[in-house]
Each structure stands twice: as structure tokens, then as C-alpha cells.
Amino acid sequence: MPRMEVYTDHCKGCELCVEICPAGVIEMSEEINKLGYHPARYKGEGCTGCGFCFYACPEPDAITVYKKED
Amino acid sequence: MAKDILRKPKGFNDVYFNKPGADKENTHYCPGCGHGVVHKLIAEALEDFGVADRAIMISPVGCSVFVYYYFATGNVQAAHGRAPAVATGLKRANPDSIVISYQGDGDLGAIGGNNILQAANRGENITVIFVNNAIYGMTGGQMAPTTLVGQRTMTTPYGRSVENEGYPIKICELLASLESPAYLERTAITDVKNIMKTRLAIRKAIKVQIDNKGFSLVEILSACPSGWRMTPRKAKEWITTNMMPYFKPGVYKDVLNERKPYAPAKLNLSLDEIDEKLGLKEEAPSFPGDMSGLKENHRNPRIKVAGFGGQGVLMLGNVLAEAGMLQGYEVSWLPSYGPEMRGGTANCQVHIDEDKIGSPVVSDSTVLIAMNKPSLDKFVPDVVPGGVVLYNTSMIDQAPRRKDLEIIPVPASEIADATGDLKVANMVMIGAYLETTKVVSKEAVFAALDIAIKHKGFIPMNQKAIEQGIEHVRKIKG
Ligand SMILES: Cc1ncc(C[n+]2csc(CCOP(=O)(O)OP(=O)(O)O)c2C)c(N)n1
Ligand code: SF4
Ligand code: SF4
Ligand code: SF4
Ligand SMILES: [Mg+2]
Numbered sequence: 001m002p003r004m005e006v007y008t009d010h011c012k013g014c015e016l017c018v019e020i021c022p023a024g025v026i027e028m029s030e031e032i033n034k035l036g037y038h039p040a041r042y043k044g045e046g047c048t049g050c051g052f053c054f055y056a057c058p059e060p061d062a063i064t065v066y067k068k069e070d
Numbered sequence: 071m072a073k074d075i076l077r078k079p080k081g082f083n084d085v086y087f088n089k090p091g092a093d094k095e096n097t098h099y100c101p102g103c104g105h106g107v108v109h110k111l112i113a114e115a116l117e118d119f120g121v122a123d124r125a126i127m128i129s130p131v132g133c134s135v136f137v138y139y140y141f142a143t144g145n146v147q148a149a150h151g152r153a154p155a156v157a158t159g160l161k162r163a164n165p166d167s168i169v170i171s172y173q174g175d176g177d178l179g180a181i182g183g184n185n186i187l188q189a190a191n192r193g194e195n196i197t198v199i200f201v202n203n204a205i206y207g208m209t210g211g212q213m214a215p216t217t218l219v220g221q222r223t224m225t226t227p228y229g230r231s232v233e234n235e236g237y238p239i240k241i242c243e244l245l246a247s248l249e250s251p252a253y254l255e256r257t258a259i260t261d262v263k264n265i266m267k268t269r270l271a272i273r274k275a276i277k278v279q280i281d282n283k284g285f286s287l288v289e290i291l292s293a294c295p296s297g298w299r300m301t302p303r304k305a306k307e308w309i310t311t312n313m314m315p316y317f318k319p320g321v322y323k324d325v326l327n328e329r330k331p332y333a334p335a336k337l338n339l340s341l342d343e344i345d346e347k348l349g350l351k352e353e354a355p356s357f358p359g360d361m362s363g364l365k366e367n368h369r370n371p372r373i374k375v376a377g378f379g380g381q382g383v384l385m386l387g388n389v390l391a392e393a394g395m396l397q398g399y400e401v402s403w404l405p406s407y408g409p410e411m412r413g414g415t416a417n418c419q420v421h422i423d424e425d426k427i428g429s430p431v432v433s434d435s436t437v438l439i440a441m442n443k444p445s446l447d448k449f450v451p452d453v454v455p456g457g458v459v460l461y462n463t464s465m466i467d468q469a470p471r472r473k474d475l476e477i478i479p480v481p482a483s484e485i486a487d488a489t490g491d492l493k494v495a496n497m498v499m500i501g502a503y504l505e506t507t508k509v510v511s512k513e514a515v516f517a518a519l520d521i522a523i524k525h526k527g528f529i530p531m532n533q534k535a536i537e538q539g540i541e542h543v544r545k546i547k548g
Contacts, residue, residue, distance in 0.1 A: 010095065014102035014295075014302035020262060035096065052262050054076040055269065058099060058106025060113065060140065061078040068074050 002049025010062040013037030017053035081113030089139040102302020104292025125168040128153040132174035151182020154189035157196040176206040179215040193250030198287040203294035211297035215239040246322040252284035254323040258291035282331040355398030357514040367456040368507035376417035377441025382496035387418035392518035393510040394422035402430035494535035501539020
């Protein structure tokens with residue numbers, strides 16, 4: 001199953017991934033990360049592996065998308 | 071090229087080792103900043119094309135000044151707006167490298183406006199990534215040339231007005247009017263469709279360079295949430311509703327099919343060969359000099375030569391410097407041009423030194439050669455105690471009053487006149503100077519004359535004037 005992963009301490013909480021995800025499977029979490037933002041997180045299922053969130057995210061290392069089962 | 075995993079591209083450094091401070095993993099950009107997305111797309115392209123290790127990024131002045139923290143490429147940080155000129159030099163010197171000039175709208179459109187225009191017009195084989203966020207992000211949100219009409223910024227608090235600031239500059243349209251550029255496109259970092267178009271445009275622009283097809287530029291409409299005082303989501307929306315209607319995305323030029331690849335031959339020169347081609351190879355001096363036996367106040371002179379324009383003061387200094395060089399010394403010659411050239415006073419500054427010369431400027435001189443009164447009055451105060459002053463008594467009726475100087479009166483104009491031409495008064499002074507100090511020899515000066523004087527017919531009279539100057543000093547020194 002495809003999935004996405006947020007490297008929590010690299011996320012700046014801009015919400016652009018949440019906005020762009022066609023499957024609506026990204027949400028903002030309540031926790032506060034090392035940088036002082038509420039980071040994004042994968043809801044856990046429903047990712048289609050489209051990769052849109054990866055290209056919308058301004059942080060080099062905040063999002064990884066696994067398009068196929070790994 | 072379908073990838074199974076989308077992760078941090080290898081065009082980035084793993085760790086930002088150049089970044090000061092403890093955090094060497096995160097960028098310095100604000101949340102939602104468009105620069106980050108553009109960086110990611112470039113880094114991915116560099117990885118996919120396998121050119122990161124021969125790529126050189128030119129970082130601009132602006133928020134992206136720290137491009138060199140992030141990319142696993144070479145980098146040169148250019149002065150504000152000058153990235154295209156720096157890119158030009160790098161690309162021409164290293165035709166195998168992939169040179170990317172990364173610039174903001176203030177950098178490229180304002181202070182660097184002419185730089186980008188000329189590089190595009192020369193058709194340099196470089197890739198320009200132009201991040202247009204309609205503002206000076208780095209300095210706190212001032213108006214840029216690309217700021218929209220009505221847009222509020224720190225310097226347009228009531229909104230940009232056409233009456234006061236004119237219309238926003240459209241760089242793609244402007245450059246498209248030139249013949250030379252090969253590929254120009256404007257894209258936007260907004261929704262999926264436009265981000266993917268940006269991705270393709272960046273890849274294409276880099277490919278144009280790899281294929282040696284000439285100048286390419288991608289203008290990317292990009293968010294500056296901090297400068298615009300908006301959330302990242304609102305900022306994206308603002309690009310769509312406000313920027314895109316005025317800055318229309320699209321391909322403004324694509325003549326790739328018509329362009330033949332052009333790659334200049336790479337010059338593989340050793341440092342020695344470069345020195346030789348530039349005429350910098352050290353040769354044994356023709357007249358080896360030695361200042362060790364000279365009086366302390368004469369050694370390693372810092373000379374100021376001054377007089378009316380037309381008295382040959384620049385030539386005087388030039389011949390001394392040339393002679394010094396023929397004797398194997400370090401020399402410099404700094405002429406002062408300017409309004410003085412039009413009949414007022416002219417001067418030049420000369421160093422002749424056993425050691426390397428730090429600056430060609432002479433502020434406190436050890437030698438003053440004054441051809442007229444205004445020059446003497448003006449420059450005598452700058453001569454160091456113990457310094458030498460040679461002054462033209464034909465035109466200066468009063469000797470300098472300072473008692474701490476070695477003063478040599480020379481009726482240079484009269485001697486020159488008697489030799490056949492008033493114009494060789496400068497040569498009389500050279501003769502007087504070399505006899506006084508022995509810093510340069512007569513042989514070296516004569517050889518320097520051969521180099522400095524174009525009309526060889528004049529050389530004998532100049533030589534004679536120098537002899538007369540020498541003779542004069544011998545006489546007064548007894
Ligand atoms: C010669 C010079 N003039 C002015 C500045 C001040 N300055 C720094 S960045 C900048 C403008 C940056 O705007 P832009 O190129 O749009 O980059 P952004 O930060 O928006 O990405 C200015 C004017 C400077 N650093 N150097
Ligand atoms: S890869 Fe596509 S579906 Fe999966 S989280 Fe990202 S945007 Fe959503
Ligand atoms: S786009 Fe990136 S930085 Fe922004 S919230 Fe999502 S993961 Fe975080
Ligand atoms: S000020 Fe604007 S351009 Fe600069 S980092 Fe912040 S959002 Fe980006
Ligand atoms: Mg800007």
C-alpha cells in the first residue's frame with residue numbers, strides 16, 4: 001500500500017500538503033515539534049501515492065512518499 | 071521516470087554543513103515559502119540528470135542568498151543583481167559545468183536589470199531560475215519592480231500606484247523581445263498542475279544548457295507569506311487570483327528546434343601557460359637593480375608627479391615605472407584623470423619597490439616632482455620628512471619653505487627649451503631625479519623610453535633632455 005511519512009522535526013506546519021492531498025489523508029497534529037510548529041501527519045490509510053504532497057512541501061526532507069509497498 | 075520513493079533529492083546536501091549554528095538540517099526559509107519548493111525541484115532535476123557534481127549555483131542577494139547551504143553543487147555568491155555576469159564568467163571558463171543563476175525579483179528585476187538583459191542578449195548558455203514573489207522578501211517586504219498595482223508593501227503602504235511607481239515589470243515578455251534567448255517560460259507554484267508545469271520547465275531549462283542550446287530562464291510566481299503578511303494557504307491563493315492574471319504563465323520563447331548546439335572548446339591550460347598567454351611570466355630583468363646601497367630616504371620611493379595637463383606628467387611617471395620594472399623591481403603607476411586633464415593640474419602616483427606593493431595609491435609621498443606652482447603648493451604638505459622635492463624653477467618662483475626636505479631646484483622648462491622643445495621638460499626632471507637618487511639607472515630609463523614613446527624620431531631629443539637633467543644635478547651638487 002502506498003503511504004506518506006512526515007519527518008516531524010522538519011515540518012514547519014504550513015499546511016500546504018494538507019491542502020493539496022486529493023485523498024484528504026493528511027492532517028495537522030496537536031503536538032509541537034522541535035521547530036515550534038504543529039507538524040503534519042499521515043492519517044494512516046488512504047494514500048494513493050500520487051506524490052503531490054511531496055512536491056507541494058517547501059521543506060526538502062519533511063515528506064517522503066512510498067508509492068508502492070516497501 | 072517513475073520513482074517508487076519520493077524523498078529528499080540528492081541534489082541537496084544531506085547535512086547543511088555550511089550553515090552556522092546548531093541546526094544543520096532545516097532550511098532558513100519561512101513556513102510556506104516558495105523558495106523551498108523551487109529548491110526541491112532544482113535538486114531533483116540535478117539528481118535525475120546526474121549533473122549535481124558539475125553544477126555551480128550562483129546565489130543572489132535576497133532570501134535565497136544561502137543557496138550554498140543546501141545544494142550539493144559548487145556555489146558562488148554574487149553581488150546584488152550580478153549573478154548573470156558571474157554565471158557568464160564561470161560558464162565560459164568551464165564550459166562543462168552546469169551553471170544556474172538563482173535570483174529573486176528584486177535582485178534580477180531591479181538592481182540587476184541590465185545584467186540579466188545583457189546575459190540574455192548575449193545568449194549565454196546558462197540557466198536562470200527567477201523567483202518572482204512580487205516583493206523584497208529578505209529586507210522586510212519593500213516594493214519590488216514586480217509588485218502588483220495596488221499591492222501594499224512596506225514602501226507602498228497605500229498600495230503601488232501607477233502614477234507614482236509605474237506598472238510591474240514583465241521579465242519574460244521583456245526578454246522575449248530579444249532574438250538570442252532560447253527558452254523562456256513563466257510558471258507558478260500553486261496547485262498540482264502548476265507545480266508540475268514548474269517542475270517540467272525547470273528540467274527543460276537545465277536540459278537546454280546540457281544540450282548547449284543557449285540561454286534559458288524560468289520565471290516562477292512564488293509565495294512570500296511573510297512579506298505578504300498572509301498564511302501560506304492564503305498566499306498560494308493570492309498567486310492564483312492576483313499574480314497570474316497579470317503575470318500570465320506560459321512559454322514566451324522556445325526556439326530549441328532552430329538552435330544548433332554550440333559548445334566552445336574547453337581550454338586546458340596549466341597555470342604556467344595562462345601566465346605566459348597573459349604576459350605575466352616572470353622574466354629576468356634586463357637591467358638588474360639594487361637599492362641596498364642607496365640612502366634610506368631614496369629607497370623604495372613613493373613618487374607623486376604633478377603639473378599642468380600637457381606637461382607630460384603622466385608620461386614622466388610611466389617612464390619611471392617602466393624603468394623600475396626593467397630593473398626587476400615591483401612597480402605601480404596610477405594616473406589621476408578627471409577634469410584636471412582639461413588644462414588644470416594632472417598627477418600620477420608611482421611606486422618602485424623591492425617588495426610587493428599593497429596599493430598603487432601614494433598618500434604620503436617620499437618624492438614629489440612638481441612641474442608648476444599649484445602642484446607644489448598642493449602636494450608639498452604630503453611629503454614625508456626627509457623626502458625629496460624636485461621643482462620646476464622655470465614656473466615656480468618660490469622654493470618650498472619646509473626645512474625637513476631634500477630640495478632640488480631644476481629649471482626644467484628652460485633646459486628643455488634650450489634642448490629644442492618645451493615639451494621635454496618632463497624628461498629633464500627624470501634626469502634630475504635619477505641623478506639625485508640613483509633608484510633607476512640611465513640605461514634602464516633609455517630602454518623604458520623605447521617602450522613608452524611611439525614616434526621613434528622623438529627619442530634622441532628625449533634622451534638629450536634626460537642627459538641635461540643629469541648634468542644639471544651634477545653641477546648643483548658640485
Ligand atoms: C547593493 C545592495 N543593495 C541593497 C541591498 C539590500 N537588499 C538585500 S536583499 C534585497 C532585495 C531582495 O529581494 P528579492 O531579490 O526579490 O529576493 P527575495 O528576498 O524576495 O527572495 C535588497 C534590496 C543589498 N544587500 N545590497
Ligand atoms: S501521496 Fe498523494 S494521496 Fe498520498 S498523502 Fe501525499 S498527496 Fe495524499
Ligand atoms: S507541506 Fe511540509 S512543511 Fe508544510 S505542513 Fe506539510 S509537511 Fe509540514
Ligand atoms: S521573507 Fe518571504 S521569501 Fe523570504 S524566506 Fe520568508 S517567505 Fe520566503
Ligand atoms: Mg522577491
